[in-house]
Amino acid sequence: MPVRQSCKLVSKVPVGPNTWQFVLEAGEMVGRTFRGPGQFVHIACGHSRLLRRPISVCACQADVPEDLLSVVFEVRGEGTAWLARREVGDSLDVLGLLGNGFQMERGGRYLLAGGGIGVPPLYGCAQFCDGRAVAVLGFRSAQRAILLEPFGKICEGAYLYTDDGSLGKQGYVADGVRAVLDKDKNFTAILACGPKPMLRGVAEAAREYGVPCQVSMEERMACGVGACLGCAIPMADGTMRHVCKDGPVFDAQEVDWNA
Numbered sequence: 001m002p003v004r005q006s007c008k009l010v011s012k013v014p015v016g017p018n019t020w021q022f023v024l025e026a027g028e029m030v031g032r033t034f035r036g037p038g039q040f041v042h043i044a045c046g047h048s049r050l051l052r053r054p055i056s057v058c059a060c061q062a063d064v065p066e067d068l069l070s071v072v073f074e075v076r077g078e079g080t081a082w083l084a085r086r087e088v089g090d091s092l093d094v095l096g097l098l099g100n101g102f103q104m105e106r107g108g109r110y111l112l113a114g115g116g117i118g119v120p121p122l123y124g125c126a127q128f129c130d131g132r133a134v135a136v137l138g139f140r141s142a143q144r145a146i147l148l149e150p151f152g153k154i155c156e157g158a159y160l161y162t163d164d165g166s167l168g169k170q171g172y173v174a175d176g177v178r179a180v181l182d183k184d185k186n187f188t189a190i191l192a193c194g195p196k197p198m199l200r201g202v203a204e205a206a207r208e209y210g211v212p213c214q215v216s217m218e219e220r221m222a223c224g225v226g227a228c229l230g231c232a233i234p235m236a237d238g239t240m241r242h243v244c245k246d247g248p249v250f251d252a253q254e255v256d257w258n259a
């Protein structure tokens with residue numbers, strides 16, 4: 001059962017252009033509802049708006065003594081602009097933790113593939129791996145790159161790609177995934193989060209190299225708990241699945257990439 005909680009904003013740091021990292025005190029939310037890295041919270045953005053906005057958990061800690069969770073978000077529209085105007089000490093109406101998260105084995109070794117604002121939830125995966133992770137991170141340009149230092153510190157290796165070549169290698173995340181797998185396929189799975197074209201490219205690379213792959217899908221959401229049809233996506237077997245409740249993480253082979 002998700003917990004609805006008034007969460008105090010205890011830290012607010014800019015991490016990129018129009019991009020913020022918030023740390024929230026989440027009561028017992030993490031302890032009661034954590035299933036794995038890659039889950040998300042649904043935050044009410046403004047008192048007059050009905051809809052909450054889904055934001056992935058970047059990292060979380062239970063019992064410190066309040067549970068703490070951090071989120072990183074980019075201002076896209078009205079809701080996230082409202083969120084970015086909150087200040088330390090303000091309280092947010094948060095529902096969480098929602099969704100399934102990535103399925104990870106203790107002791108497993110993972111290849112993390114993140115693009116843009118899809119990078120933050122993979123930080124929780126890197127923490128879970130205890131150093132046994134390689135990250136391929138992609139951004140549009142150097143100016144948009146986020147969380148490079150934290151990933152560099154806790155991963156075995158971190159490879160950086162930008163669309164325009166202004167930082168790291170020029171190219172896309174799927175190119176980086178192929179470059180890693182060419183030399184080393186010894187991964188329990190690839191875990192990917194980012195825009196759909198990037199996920200499709202990573203899923204193709206995973207299939208070619210025979211490495212299992214999980215993808216975190218993004219879809220517009222309303223209820224966030226499986227009670228409406230707002231976030232349904234088609235699967236390869238012709239069925240529809242809810243991103244909020246059945247996902248957001250799916251086996252890459254289950255997704256209908258042509259939809």
Ligand SMILES: Cc1cc2nc3c(=O)[nH]c(=O)nc-3n(C[C@H](O)[C@H](O)[C@H](O)COP(=O)(O)OP(=O)(O)OC[C@H]3O[C@@H](n4cnc5c(N)ncnc54)[C@H](O)[C@@H]3O)c2cc1C
Binds near residue numbers: 077218
């Ligand atoms: C499971 C999940 C996890 C997410 N995690 C993060 C995160 O960690 N950090 C982050 O910055 N964002 C994340 N998002 C995206 C975030 O929810 C949207 O950016 C936000 O809802 C936009 O709200 P808004 O009111 O600011 O913009 P709106 O005015 O609602 O929309 C602004 C623009 O963004 C597009 N948009 C809005 N929501 C989505 C969506 N869900 N998918 C694709 N396009 C969308 C709209 O079509 C429009 O073009 C996540 C989305 C999902 C579904």
Ligand code: FES
Binds near residue numbers: 221223224228229232
């Ligand atoms: S947002 Fe309502 S079912 Fe997913």
